[in-house]
Amino acid sequence: MGVLGITDDGFTLDGDPFRMISGALHYFRVHPELWEDRMRKAKWMGLNTIDTYIPWNLHEPQRGAVGAEAGLDLPRFIDLAQEHGLHVLLRPGPYICAEWDGGGLPPWLLTEPDIRYRSTDPRFLGAVESYFAALWPMLVDKLATRGGPVLAVQVENEYGAYGDDTEYMRRLADLLRANGVDVPLFTCDQPADLARGALPGVLRTVTFGSRVAESLAALRAQQPTGPLMCSEFWNGWFDDWGAHHVTRSAEDAAATLDEMLTAGASVNLYMFHGGTNFGFTSGANDKGTYRPIVTSYDYDSPLSEAGDPTPKYLAFRDVIAKHAPVPDGPPPEAGPKLVVPEVTLTSSALLLDSTDVLGFAKQDAQPLTMEQLGQASGFVLYETVVERAGPALLDVTAFGDRVQVFIAGQPVGVLERERHEHVVSLTVPHAGAVLALLVENQGRVDYGQAIHDRKGITGPVLLDGVVVEDWTSRALPLDDLTGLRFAPTTAALVGPAFHRGVMHIDTPADTFLSLAGWTKGNAWVNGFHLGRYWSRGPQQTLYVPAPVLRPGANEITVLELHSTRSPVVALRSQPDLGPTER
Template sequence: MPVLHRDASGFLLDGEPFRILSGGLHYFRVHPAQWADRLSKARLMGLNTIETYVPWNLHQPRPDTFRMDGALDLPRFLDLAAAEGLHVLLRPGPYICAEWEGGGLPSWLLTEPDIRLRSRDPRFLAAVDDYLAQLFTPLRSRLADRGGPVLAVQVENEYGAYGDDTAYLAHLAETLRRCGVDVPLFTCDQPADMERGALPGTLATVNFGSRSAEHLADVRGRQPDAPLMTTEFWIGWFDRWGGHHVVRPADQAARELDELLASGASVNLYMFHGGTNFGFTSGANDKHTYRPTVTSYDYDAPLDEAGDPTEKYTAFRDVIAKHTGVPAAPVPPHGPKLSLEGVELPESAGLLSCAPGFGAATPAERPLTMEELGQDFGFVQYETVLPDAGPALLEVERVRDRAQVFLDGQPVGVLERENHEHTLAFTVPRAGCVLTLLVENQGRVNYGPGIHDRKGLPGKVLLDGAELLGWSSRALPLDSLEGVPFTPTTVTPVGPTLHRGTFELSDTADTFLHLPGWTKGNAWINGFALGRYWSRGPQRSLYVPAPVLRTGRNEIVVLELHAAHRARTVSLRAAPDLGPTEE
C-alpha cells in the first residue's frame, strides 16, 4: 500500500523520497468518456498525480438525494487514474470555489434565511457531515492506506480568505477522520491568508502563480519541519463575460515552474486541463460588482478545452524532464475535429408560451426565490396583473441576476445585476395587463462573503412606489426539453424562444458550436447541455465533446433570449473562438 509520509526534507512514499508532480483535472468538467484520454496525457507530460475538487452541489442536489453515477462516477474516475499509474489529491470541500456555481455549495442550504455558510452554524455542519459521510462510503477503498490512489485529502479550501475559525476547520478534519479518511490532510491558502487558514497538525500549503522563491521561503519560515507544497500553481486564469480571454505566455509560466521545482517543492498545476462549465454550472465573482464566469474553463492550460496539448504542455514537459524525467513517448497529437457550416434550425417554440409545460406556477404574495422553489439552475418566470393603465415606474430591490421584463408578452426592457440596474419606466397599455419578469441565474457567487447568493427576485418589487403583491413564480430549470411543442416557423421569432434543427453525421469528432448573429442564451446537442453563449464575449463558441454526437441524425436546440440569427443557422467548426486577448 503506497502510504504518504512527510518530514522536513519532503514527502516519503513507502519510505522513499517522493515529489508530488500534480495537475488539476476536474472530472465534472470533462465528459466521462474522455477521462481516460486526459489522464493518459497527464502521465505523458511527466505528472505522477492528479488533483480534483468534488462538487457537493452536483453530488447532492437535494438533501435526500446523493448521486455518484454517470458524469459524477468519482470512484470510476479514481480507478482510471490508478490504472494510469497516477496518484490523486482529493479536494472535497465542502466549499471548492473553482469558479463553480456557488463554490460547490448546494443551493438548498440557502432555503434557511439566516444560515451562515462555511461556519459552525449547526445546520451547516449537519449538512456537511452528512455529505462527507455519503461521499466517502464508496471512496474508502480508493484511499492510499487501503491500496487506492488517493494520497491526501484537503480540508476546506482557501478558508483563510474567508474566515479564521480554527474550530470550524478542526470539525471538518474530525469528520473526515470519522468517515475513515486516514491519509494525510492538508489545507491550502494564498500567502497572505496562510495563518488564518491553517489547522495545527495539518500540512499547510500555498497557492500562487509567480515569485516562487519568495513565497516558498515564507512557507518554510512558518513550517520548518514540513514539506514545501503549492497546491495551486496558477499557470493561467479564467474568463468573465464582457472581459477578454486571459492567457499567460508559455515561456513565462515554464520559467516560474522551473524556479519552483529547483527549490525541491512539490506542485499541483492549476489547471492541467480546465475543461468546460457545461450547462448552467459556471459561477461568478462579486467584489462590489457582479461578474459571471464564461462557459469555457480552458484556463490557458497545458491541455486545451478539447484535450489537445498546447505550447504550454511541451514547455512544461521539458521543464519536468530537466528535474525528474518524463516517459519516453512523443507529445500526443491533436485529436480529429469536424466542421459543418450552416445548420438550420427551422422549428421554434416560445419559451413564455410553453412555460406551463415545465411545471405549475406557485402563487404567493411576493416573488419566491429559486431556493424557495427548490431550484438550482436556469430561470424563473414571475407574473402579476397590473390594475391600471398609464405611465409606470418599476423598481426591483434585488435582481439575481438578469431580468427581462414583458407586458402582455411584449418586451419592455432588461434589468442587469452586473450594471446595478433596478428601475424601468414604461407605459402600461391597459388595465389587467400581465407583467412578466423572466429572471436568469447567471451563476451563484463562488468567492467571498457573497456566497450567500439567493437567486430570482429576493426582495420587494414596487410599481410607482407601492409594493406589488399577488405573484406567481414558475421554475424553469430547463434540465429537460422533452415535450417542448416545436413547430416549423418561417418568420424568425423575437424574444425568448427555443429553436430546433437536425444535422447528419457519417462520423463523430470533437467540434465547436459557433453562433454568429445570435445574442444570448443556451445550447443543447442531443439533450446534452453545452452551456451559455453571449454575444458580448469574449467567448464566441461552445465546445462539443465527440461522445455527445452520434452517426446519423443529431438534434440541436438553441434557447435565444433576444434575437436569433436572421437565417436561424449555426455552424460546427474545427477551432474555438475564445475571444481577443489583452494586448
C-alpha cells in the same frame, strides 16, 4: 501504489523520497468517456499525480440524495487514475471555489434565511456531516492506506481568504477522520492567508502563480519544517463575460514551474486541463460588482478545453524532464475535429408560450426566490396582473441576476445585476395586462463574503412606488426540453424562443458550436446542455465533446433570449475564446 509520508524536509512514498508533480483535472468538467484520454496525456507530460475537487452541489442536488452516477462516477475516475499509474489528491471541500456555481455549496442550504456558510453554524456543519457520511463510504477503499491511489485529502479550500475560525477547520478534519480518511490531510492558502487558514497538526500548502521564492518563504515562515508544496500553481486564469480572454505565455509559465521545481518544491498545476462549465455550472465573483464566469474553463491550460496539447504542454514536459523521469514516445496529437459550415434551425417554440411544460408554478403574495422553489439553476418566470393602464415605473429592488421585463407579452427592458440596474419605464397597454419578469440565474458567487447568493427576485417589486403583490412564480430549470411544442419558423420571433434543427454527420468528433449573429442564451446537442453563450463575449463558441454526437441525425437546440440575425449555426474546427489582453 504507496502510502504518502511527511518528513521534516519533504514527502516519502513507502519510505522513499517522493516529489509530487500533480495537475488538476476535474472529472465533473470533462465528459466521462474522455477521462482516460486526459489521464494518458497527463502521464506523458510527466505528471505522477492528478488532483480533483468534489462538488457537493452535484453529488447532493437535493438534501439527502447523495450519488455518484454517470458523469459523477468519482470512484471510476479514481480507478482509472490508478490504472494509468497516477496518484490522486482529493479536495472534498465542502467549499471548493473552483469558479464553480456557489463554490460547490448546494443551493438548498439557502432555504435557511440566515445560515452561515463555512462556519460552525450547526445547520451548515450538520449538512456537511450528513453529506460526508454518504460520500466517504464510496471513496475510503480508494485511499492509499487501502491499496488505492489517493495520497492525501484537503481540508476546506483557501479558508484563510474567508475566515479564521480554527474550530470550524478542526471540526471538518474530525469529520474526515470519523469517516475513515486516514491518509495525510492538508490545507491550502494564498501566502498572505496562511496563518488564518491553518490547522495545527495538518500540513500547510500554498497557492500562487508567480513570485516563487517569496511565496515559498511565506510558507516556510508559517511551517518551518516539512514539505514545500504549491497546491495550486496558477498557470492560466478564467474569463468573465464582458472581459477579455486571459492568457499566460508558455515561456513565462514554464520558467515559473522550473523555478519552483529547482527550489525542491512539490507542485500541483492549476489547471492541467480545465475542461468546461457545462450547463448552468459556472460561478461568479462579486466584490462590489457581480461578474459571471463564462462557459469555457479552458483556463489557458497545458491541455486545451478539447484535450489537445498546447505549446504550454510541451514546455512543461521539457521542464519536468529536467527534474524527474518522463515517459518515452512521441507527443500526443490533436484530435480530429468536425466541421459543418451551416446548420439551419428550422423550427421554434416561444418560451413564454411553453412554460406549462417547462416547470411548475406557485402562487404567493410576494415573488418566491429560486431556493424557495427548490430550484438550483436556470430561470424563474414571475407574473402578476396590472389593473391600471398607462405609463408606470417598475422597480425591482433586488434580484439575481438578470431580468427581462414583458408587459402584455411584449419585451420592454432588461435589468442587469452587474450593471447595478433596478428600474425601467413602461406603458401598460390596458387594465388587466400581465407583467412578466423572466429572471436568469447567471451563476452563484463562488468566492469571498458574497457567497450566500440567492437567486430570482429577492426583494420587493414596486410599480410607481407601491409594492406589487399577488405573484405567480414559475420554476424553469430547463432540465427537460422534451415537452416543447416545436413548429416551423415562418416569421420573426418576438421574445425568448427555442430554435431547433437537425444535422447529419458520418463520424462524430470534437467540434465547436459557433453562434455568430445570436445574442444570448443556452445551447444543447442531443439533449446535452453545452452551456451559456453571449455575444458580449469574450467566448464566441461552445465546445461540443465528440461523445455527445452520433452517426446520422443530431439535434441542435438553442434558447435565444432576445433575437438572432438568422437561425443558423455552424460547427468549427477551432474555438473562439475571444480577444486577449496585449
